[in-house]
Amino acid sequence: MDNNQNNDLKSASSSNGDFPGQTYELPGGGIIISSFTDIVNWARSNSLWPLTFATSCCGIEMMSVASSKYDFSRFGFEVARATPRQADVIIIAGTIVNKMAPVLKRLYDQMADPKYVIAMGACAISGGPFFYNTYSVVKGADHVIPVDVYIPGCPPRPEALLHALITLQQKIKSGLTREQIRAENLQP
Amino acid sequence: MYRETQIINDSRKISSNGEDTGEGELVINVGPQHPATHGVLHLVITLQGETIQKVEPHLGYIHRSIEKMCESLSYRQFIYVTSRMDYLSSHINNHGCALCVEKGLQVEVPPRAQVIRVLMNELTRIASHELWWGAMAMDLGAFTPFFYAFRERETINDIMEETCGARLTMNYMVPGGVMFDIHPNFQKRVKDFIQLFRSKIDEYDDLVTGNIIFQNRTKGIGILSKEDAISYGCSGPVARGSGVHCDIRKLYPYEVYNKVEFDEILETAGDSFARYLVRVKELKQSVHIIEQLIDNIPEGDFQAKTKAVLKLPKGEFYSRIETARGEFGVYIVSEGATTPYRIKFRSPGFSNLSALDYMSRGHKIGDLMAIMGTLDLVIPDIDR
Amino acid sequence: MTNEELKQHITAALPAAVFDETGEWLNVQVEANAWKHFAQWLRNGQLNMDYLFCLTCIDWSATPTGKNLLTMVYHFTSTSARHTIVVKVKLDRSKPEIETVSDIWRTAEFHEREVFELFGVQFLHHPDLRRLILTDDFEGYPLRKDFEDPVNMIKL
Numbered sequence: 001m002d003n004n005q006n007n008d009l010k011s012a013s014s015s016n017g018d019f020p021g022q023t024y025e026l027p028g029g030g031i032i033i034s035s036f037t038d039i040v041n042w043a044r045s046n047s048l049w050p051l052t053f054a055t056s057c058c059g060i061e062m063m064s065v066a067s068s069k070y071d072f073s074r075f076g077f078e079v080a081r082a083t084p085r086q087a088d089v090i091i092i093a094g095t096i097v098n099k100m101a102p103v104l105k106r107l108y109d110q111m112a113d114p115k116y117v118i119a120m121g122a123c124a125i126s127g128g129p130f131f132y133n134t135y136s137v138v139k140g141a142d143h144v145i146p147v148d149v150y151i152p153g154c155p156p157r158p159e160a161l162l163h164a165l166i167t168l169q170q171k172i173k174s175g176l177t178r179e180q181i182r183a184e185n186l187q188p
Numbered sequence: 189m190y191r192e193t194q195i196i197n198d199s200r201k202i203s204s205n206g207e208d209t210g211e212g213e214l215v216i217n218v219g220p221q222h223p224a225t226h227g228v229l230h231l232v233i234t235l236q237g238e239t240i241q242k243v244e245p246h247l248g249y250i251h252r253s254i255e256k257m258c259e260s261l262s263y264r265q266f267i268y269v270t271s272r273m274d275y276l277s278s279h280i281n282n283h284g285c286a287l288c289v290e291k292g293l294q295v296e297v298p299p300r301a302q303v304i305r306v307l308m309n310e311l312t313r314i315a316s317h318e319l320w321w322g323a324m325a326m327d328l329g330a331f332t333p334f335f336y337a338f339r340e341r342e343t344i345n346d347i348m349e350e351t352c353g354a355r356l357t358m359n360y361m362v363p364g365g366v367m368f369d370i371h372p373n374f375q376k377r378v379k380d381f382i383q384l385f386r387s388k389i390d391e392y393d394d395l396v397t398g399n400i401i402f403q404n405r406t407k408g409i410g411i412l413s414k415e416d417a418i419s420y421g422c423s424g425p426v427a428r429g430s431g432v433h434c435d436i437r438k439l440y441p442y443e444v445y446n447k448v449e450f451d452e453i454l455e456t457a458g459d460s461f462a463r464y465l466v467r468v469k470e471l472k473q474s475v476h477i478i479e480q481l482i483d484n485i486p487e488g489d490f491q492a493k494t495k496a497v498l499k500l501p502k503g504e505f506y507s508r509i510e511t512a513r514g515e516f517g518v519y520i521v522s523e524g525a526t527t528p529y530r531i532k533f534r535s536p537g538f539s540n541l542s543a544l545d546y547m548s549r550g551h552k553i554g555d556l557m558a559i560m561g562t563l564d565l566v567i568p569d570i571d572r
Numbered sequence: 573m574t575n576e577e578l579k580q581h582i583t584a585a586l587p588a589a590v591f592d593e594t595g596e597w598l599n600v601q602v603e604a605n606a607w608k609h610f611a612q613w614l615r616n617g618q619l620n621m622d623y624l625f626c627l628t629c630i631d632w633s634a635t636p637t638g639k640n641l642l643t644m645v646y647h648f649t650s651t652s653a654r655h656t657i658v659v660k661v662k663l664d665r666s667k668p669e670i671e672t673v674s675d676i677w678r679t680a681e682f683h684e685r686e687v688f689e690l691f692g693v694q695f696l697h698h699p700d701l702r703r704l705i706l707t708d709d710f711e712g713y714p715l716r717k718d719f720e721d722p723v724n725m726i727k728l
Contacts, residue, residue, distance in 0.1 A: 056250055056567075060319070067334065082223040099249050100250065132257070136252065248704065256715055423625075503595060505595075529635075539682070
């Protein structure tokens with residue numbers, strides 16, 4: 001990708017302790033040299049607040065990830081916000097039906113930039129087990145809002161959701177937000 | 189709790205039917221996006237100040253047209269869909285469907301499979317009531333029980349995963365028995381779990397049930413009398429909290445429930461605290477049932493011999509089973525083909541929800557969450 | 573009570589009832605215009621059927637004998653005496669109308685709303701007959717056998 005600021009995978013997926021940049025120790029203090037985008041992306045990815053949006057069974061696996069065995073607050077998803085105005089990432093856990101699709105769009109619109117979407121479970125990816133012979137299921141949440149990460153499974157294991165969250169963090173650390181990409185592509 | 193106040197047209201307040209309401213009346217929306225506990229339920233509440241006048245549920249935000257879909261699935265295939273309806277008691281839903289198909293085929297389930305099925309049912313019931321307990325305490329503002337509840341649930345999920353292969357939606361029950369035999373570790377792990385859990389229930393009782401704030405928020409709230417519980421078609425702990433005998437395991441016993449000893453928990457007060465106590469005591473009864481059965485699993489087949497493609501004879505079949513929420517009924521109308529002609533799932537949440545309006549009139553808006561918590565609704569079960 | 577005693581009581585109240593005992597429970601076939609009166613007798617009379625646990629509708633138009641037929645099915649049980657009966661009411665598919673029973677059994681309110689929007693059966697004197705689970709702009713009655721939706725690939 002042209003807009004990858006940091007092609008080095010090792011430092012892009014660095015743990016929370018590593019700061020993206022170079023530090024120079026000098027007597028009396030130190031100097032940190034980094035690029036502004038790197039620092040902002042590092043801060044954004046390590047503190048994504050999810051919106052509590054669970055329609056059906058995958059919601060229970062999301063709640064399992066939130067509880068103590070597969071904790072996701074150690075990755076920065078500590079505060080699960082109930083209102084979209086304060087959330088960064090929306091994890092679509094469950095089936096989206098025709099009646100719920102405008103509600104989902106409204107929630108997505110209310111979120112502030114930069115915002116990310118994770119489609120969890122087979123139903124959110126493509127309609128899942130309810131693909132054939134149903135008159136009311138939207139066959140995939142990406143018919144409604146743009147999705148960043150897809151997690152297969154019915155329901156996916158909590159470790160799969162954690163893997164997806166880490167992948168999202170890598171994606172954020174390694175590139176620009178969707179709006180920035182669109183703005184760049186519009187320029188000649 | 190996410191509420192969106194709906195005030196339209198510069199301070200003219202409009203009721204949900206479009207008519208002008210009186211002075212001080214307000215219409216607010218709760219949902220469809222809740223903080224992840226109940227699912228997608230949209231309630232339109234008409235308030236006079238802070239007192240509830242009317243609660244109107246708007247359903248359909250997770251209506252996945254399961255009944256229409258099942259008309260194109262074979263009798264072995266439609267069972268997986270019911271796992272996703274009431275996902276917290278997924279084994280029990282599958283069991284109900286398998287019972288209905290077996291009733292039509294007149295197949296005898298071997299004793300080993302019967303005992304395994306009952307063990308799985310009771311473990312699922314414990315897991316579901318644990319999640320209910322944690323979620324209800326979280327709704328009322330106590331965040332700690334949520335983590336304790338999920339800790340027990342994870343142990344049960346691990347036991348299930350070893351035997352059935354999945355944590356939440358396991359398609360383990362098939363018409364004729366169960367799909368695989370239990371894992372060799374199953375008995376030991378369940379015994380260890382029971383031993384641990386017995387001490388935990390008392391700890392949880394002290395933590396939440398004996399808490400003075402919790403008792404003040406649930407005693408005397410949401411009273412449902414016995415006649416109203418019957419008239420609204422309530423079942424399960426909602427009806428047992430009002431004194432109605434409706435435990436399917438006692439009234440119409442299936443599998444080995446007539447051979448194990450357990451009590452049907454009844455409370456007469458009819459308020460939220462009574463419904464809460466019914467579920468907590470049911471946890472203890474489930475543990476008692478598991479203790480009686482875990483050492484006495486008979487040897488033999490785990491699945492009766494059935495044909496690969498099942499065809500039910502022409503007719504109608506109804507089977508009922510007690511899930512963690514109430515009576516789940518499966519009604520199959522068959523015309524002799526390989527797919528059912530019409531399936532109707534009688535879900536417990538649908539009838540329990542219809543009593544919400546009646547129960548919450550006259551209470552304050554803050555009591556509504558206590559009432560909804562004790563109803564233990566799972567919305568995909570209601571919308572099907 | 574046994575099936576024989578139930579049959580005697582029901583015939584005494586409604587002589588035109590037709591019985592069918594092939595299923596697990598006693599099936600009673602009632603005419604649509606006699607339904608409300610029979611329902612009130614079931615609730616208040618000697619049988620004391622106070623628990624309505626299943627209310628649904630079946631569209632028989634895919635079978636050779638039921639081309640123009642919708643059947644309402646009600647399952648009742650009595651909490652005091654523990655007997656169960658199933659009542660069936662036949663409706664004409666072109667104009668399905670039946671009296672509501674939501675004033676006798678409060679659970680019927682939601683169930684009848686659901687049958688109304690999925691099958692198109694009109695319930696007379698229902699307090700609030702509106703859509704419950706489908707979107708507001710949905711056209712057609714989805715659970716009828718002739719419902720076709722080329723967009724969503726419904727072809728059973």
